[in-house]
Amino acid sequence: xxxxxLLRANIRTIKAYSSARDEYKDASxxxxxxxxxxxxxxxxxxxxPDPKQTKVKDKIAEIKNxxxxxxxxxxxxxxxxxxxxxxxxxxxxxxxxxxxPTYGMYSVLANLNAVAIKQVVLDxxxxxxxxxxxxxxxxxxxxxxxxxxxxxxANSFKTSKIEELINKFxxxxxxxxxxxxxxxxxxxxxxxxxxxxxxxxxxxxxxYGMAGIRLGICxxxxxxxxxxxxxxxxxxxxxxxxxxxLERLKDLETVEKEVQSIxxxxxxxxxxxxxxxxxxxxxxxxxxxxxxxxxxxxxRYTQLIEKGVxxxxxxxxxxxxxxxxxxxxxxNENKTLITILNQLS
Numbered sequence: 001x002x003x004x005x006l007l008r009a010n011i012r013t014i015k016a017y018s019s020a021r022d023e024y025k026d027a028s029x030x031x032x033x034x035x036x037x038x039x040x041x042x043x044x045x046x047x048x049p050d051p052k053q054t055k056v057k058d059k060i061a062e063i064k065n066x067x068x069x070x071x072x073x074x075x076x077x078x079x080x081x082x083x084x085x086x087x088x089x090x091x092x093x094x095x096x097x098x099x100x101p102t103y104g105m106y107s108v109l110a111n112l113n114a115v116a117i118k119q120v121v122l123d124x125x126x127x128x129x130x131x132x133x134x135x136x137x138x139x140x141x142x143x144x145x146x147x148x149x150x151x152x153x154a155n156s157f158k159t160s161k162i163e164e165l166i167n168k169f170x171x172x173x174x175x176x177x178x179x180x181x182x183x184x185x186x187x188x189x190x191x192x193x194x195x196x197x198x199x200x201x202x203x204x205x206x207x208y209g210m211a212g213i214r215l216g217i218c219x220x221x222x223x224x225x226x227x228x229x230x231x232x233x234x235x236x237x238x239x240x241x242x243x244x245x246l247e248r249l250k251d252l253e254t255v256e257k258e259v260q261s262i263x264x265x266x267x268x269x270x271x272x273x274x275x276x277x278x279x280x281x282x283x284x285x286x287x288x289x290x291x292x293x294x295x296x297x298x299x300r301y302t303q304l305i306e307k308g309v310x311x312x313x314x315x316x317x318x319x320x321x322x323x324x325x326x327x328x329x330x331x332n333e334n335k336t337l338i339t340i341l342n343q344l345s
Contacts, residue, residue: 001197003223006142006171008090016230021051049239052229056242059249060217064189069222072229075236077178077203077216082109083228084199084218088142088172089115096143097136097169099128101152101317103176106145116140121318126153126283128161134168142171149179152314152325154285156185166195174199179287181207181259182266189219196221206288207259208248213241262288266328269338276341280322289327297322300344307340 004012020036039046053073061068074080089096091114098106100121110117118136123129133144144165148157166173175188177200188200200219205211215237218228248255266285273282273292278300281293294300297315301324304311312325326337 001170003172003196003221006088006197007227008086008088011087011227011231014230017234019048019051019234021048022234025050025052045239047239048235049237049242051234051236053237053242056237056245056249059246063249063252064187064219066189066192066219067222070192070219070225072218072220072225072232073237074216074218074232076205076214077176077201078105078109079232079236080201080216080218080228081105081174082113083232084143084172084174085109085113085115086231087224087227089113090140090142091115094140094142095138096145097133097141098145099133099147101126101150101314101320102145102147103151103178115142122150122153124319126150126155126319128157128165130161130164133165137170139170141169144169144171144173145176146173147176147178148185149177149183149286151178151287152289152291152312152317152320152323154179154283154287154289154291156183156286159185162188166198169197172197172199174201176201178203178206182263182288183286185286192219192221196223199224204245204248207262208255209258210244210248213244215241215245262328265331265334266290269326269328269334272334272338273341276338278341278344289325291320291323291325293321293323295322297324300324300341303344304340307343309337309340311337 024035036048038048056073057068057071060071072080074083095116095118096110097118097120100119107117120129120133120136146157146162148162149155177187180187180202188198192198202217204215266288270282270290273279278294279292280295283291297313301311301313314320314323314325328334
């Protein structure tokens with residue numbers, strides 16, 4: 001597959017903006033910096049941040065065992081996804097394929113970029129309908145979005161189905177792995193060199209507990225990353241975010257302990273939900289949340305709010321009638337949830 005042919009024509013020839021820190025990269029050197037119109041008085045953040053986020057990428061590359069040149073960082077995963085749209089989808093011409101129920105921002109970004117949406121609803125087991133997806137694509141289908149583990153269903157898609165889709169879809173396949181750290185499945189980052197049309201996105205918002213700093217990660221071939229680097233804003237990751245991310249990435253032992261605690265609490269929560277009378281179905285979870293079908297989602301959602309517990313009502317989503325989504329909390333928060341659910345009538 002020739003990835004260049006999938007790019008928008010103007011993106012193939014676009015020239016990236018060259019910032020002051022692109023022209024002179026070593027901002028830590030003992031030099032007089034009067035090139036970027038910065039305030040000269042030291043505040044620790046008076047200088048522009050590294051536009052390439054070198055230290056953060058080097059650490060991620062070490063953790064993931066890939067090249068730093070295969071990594072792009074975004075202001076949250078949503079910026080990463082938006083850049084992918086801008087690189088590959090011609091407004092008012094191209095389309096994407098999504099698999100509801102899934103993460104809602106794929107459709108929001110498609111509408112924002114004037115890109116049509118082809119929807120192929122998952123099967124009754126929340127798995128991709130491979131034949132239907134491939135039949136739905138046409139010559140203007142540029143991106144297929146696979147969220148695995150999926151939000152809001154919490155399951156990971158079968159590896160064989162994902163691999164078939166990557167091989168047979170005629171455009172870019174984006175695998176959103178926001179919840180991969182809670183799964184036993186191997187990340188598709190390890191298969192990047194096998195598939196030139198594969199992009200994998202991850203985040204520091206979930207397992208790393210850093211939703212507040214907004215740092216999304218994109219993994220792809222060096223060619224795709226080079227293209228996305230050309231069109232990203234020059235200083236899209238601020239210095240405070242880079243500093244906090246690097247600090248957390250250097251403390252993987254704590255991250256792993258927290259992840260294992262969440263997985264333990266998730267499995268415990270699932271067991272306790274089995275004895276709750278209003279619960280009808282508990283779906284398997286490979287994430288840090290559980291999708292549960294109850295007798296009346298709207299009623300139970302309102303009752304929970306009245307008792308001080310905020311959950312997500314997913315009943316309007318395809319295949320999710322009367323479903324609530326419970327994020328795994330602390331042991332005390334989970335205990336409170338179960339106690340209140342058992343009191344509802």
